[in-house]
Amino acid sequence: MERRISMNNEKRKLSPEQHEEILRTLKARFEKNMDRHKGLEWANVQAKLETNIEKLWSLYEMERTGGEPDVIDHDKQAVEYIFYDCSAESPKGRRSVCYDREALESRKEHKPKNSAIDMAADMGIEILTEEQYREMQRLGNFDTKTSSWVKTPDNIRKLGGAIFCDRRYDTVFVYHNGAESYYAARGFRGSLRV
Known part of the structure; x- marks a missing residue:
């Protein structure tokens, strides 16, 4: 079990290119669909993503499988941004x-x-x-x-x-x-x- 977990954590890392690619994609979608997240700023979302690398990997996987994730809400109490798959059809x-x-x-x-x-x-x-x-x-x-x-x-x-x-x-x-x-x-x- 220990080995599987460590392999899983190893697997959940992005290359520098993938890291930049997903941030660019998320930023472009965020800016294109401001009606989904009125009052939020991309710089704050990106800062949160940069400190949650494993979650950035999850967003990369959402994108890779066709989900087109985007911010749809902000939980102010938990200080968390909420992403949903926003592709037109099921991923x-x-x-x-x-x-x-x-x-x-x-x-x-x-x-x-x-x-x-x-x-x-x-x-x-x-x-x-x-x-x-x-x-x-x-x-x-x-x-x-x-x-x-x-x-x-x-x-x-x-x-x-x-x-x-x-x-x-x-x-x-x-x-x-x-x-x-x-x-x-x-x-x-x-x-x-x-």
């Missing part, structure tokens, strides 16, 4: 996954390569809750052609189900599926507090 690099490890292991054949919960944990992010998903949808129109798994309440998960959301007809819908199901147009969105 391409996180689709065709079932809900969690238990669901993945329950499939006898045609298993997906991963699960949403495991991928999020590997990336150091949290999967959005239904409430967070609805909050994100107030910032724009997301998942009009795709859908995203969201954190499923324990009582639903214990019965074998999982929930996902999308936006159709200018309305956010919440649906259910067996947790072991997976589709090419369903991924998941994450959040990260820095």
Whole structure:
């Protein structure tokens, strides 16, 4: 176990080029979408990112898998910036996954390569809750052609189900599926507090 943790920490480092690339990308997106974070300044966000290198790695992973992370809020009490995946559709690099490890292991054949919960944990992010998903949808129109798994309440998960959301007809819908199901147009969105 010790070895895996240290390898994980080693893996969670960016090269100087990747470090600069993700900061440039985040800054450009931040400046392009000021309506998502009114009253916030990039210099303060960047200063926070520079002191949280592992979280910068998580943002790099969010970006690498197609999430287009952006600041959507600032928790003044915790002094944290909150990032969500803001890609128009569910992140391409996180689709065709079932809900969690238990669901993945329950499939006898045609298993997906991963699960949403495991991928999020590997990336150091949290999967959005239904409430967070609805909050994100107030910032724009997301998942009009795709859908995203969201954190499923324990009582639903214990019965074998999982929930996902999308936006159709200018309305956010919440649906259910067996947790072991997976589709090419369903991924998941994450959040990260820095």
